[in-house]
Amino acid sequence: MATSRGSSYPPTTSLERPSRTFAARSTAPCGPPGSGSSPSTSAASSPVPSRSRSSPPVPDRPWEPPASLRGIAELDHDRAHRRGYAEAIYCEAKTPAQVRAIAAAVREHGTPTLFTRAAPDHADAVLAELPDARYDAEARLLAWPPTAPEPTGGLVVVAAAGTSDLPVAREALLVATYLGRECELVIDVGVAGLHRVLGRLDLLRRARVVVVVAGMDGALPSVVAGLISAPVVAVPTSVGYGAAFEGLAPLLTMLTSCAPGVAVVNIDNGYGAGHLAAQIAAPV
Template structure:
């Protein structure tokens, strides 16, 4: 009888503030993500070291400040860092895509940070993904010009602030489910994303699911699950 291997020393660094869910990918099919906002760079760096040493599946670090990114890159220098999305991914290369394609749609350029968070999430969870930018309802010809791409998607993530009308428009044109992500983009009466959130929850078109304000990760994750390969018979 052989002794079980000793856990990596890096796990001991987490004892006071984290307990990583290394089995989540096995249990759910998708790995745990690390939400960095509110954590210190030292805490995020220690988590990155444990992820590296334990061989955890693809791990996303979301809402990462430049200081968080520096701490992660110190432990895993090859991690992919997208400053605009405030996200890191390790390992840096996404898996080969399976399942159906996803399209992420950004209503305006100001919505791009959240849209890129959704895009990277979808990609690193193993789906092919395209990004369509600046197609808000102020110029409907722009979204109509992308209908062929949109109608070929298994799932669509629509990211919008201001009046939040774009998810309803898109959902009325395509067969795929639409995941609506309200953003905090907008003038005062948008109330930091509350106005588009309520508009999306009241969508007239069926087939629209809504995630929280600025939650590109949550929107991308849901779309990746919708677009997953069909389970094998008997599995």
């Protein structure tokens, strides 16, 4: 369930740098909008592509961490200027006090930020400093500012093999959404019932990229990659009985996929999958 509190800090800067605009190209929507988002189109008549974009102002002097942050972290506020997407904060193994100090620095600087692998005590720490942040408990992710940017680029479809894979699938979905992509979630289309994934082929074939999240035998990415022309980002999860070895079995299955065009991220790495998918589906 997603929550947000208050609206003390409502910056509108996206986690993604402003999208590139090409005057010569018209991009048709990749599919119907998902969950309140709308497809994005761009069109103009000039034959010369324009790469001009507005960017957040670059600070006059290098940012220096406040005393409360020294010895904890050195935040990379310039990352969006340097590589196009803002830094994310990995909360697992950090104390709530450390996460709160980081959230305070994020608020002071105004940098849009995702907090991943956030347990409830991490979420409380972030919300104490950023009360309007959105918290999705299932995905263990907080987003600040809470409103995702208007989607641009191509459609990202996230397919979860089973309901048990949903936490990782939702993490991928939200990351791609907050990086500015239109996203659709498909649930419970594992290979034990192939008719289920075949029934979603129209949607899968409209996607610019499909993220496939699966545990146990990890066979679903190969099946999907054999049915569509778009690249597949495969995410092994730690779901499964003993011989699945907490995600090692599906990881090896995905790495040895017979179908070409499958990229594999680490076990349970929904953040990495969503980020890669957002980059693949970025406006061109």
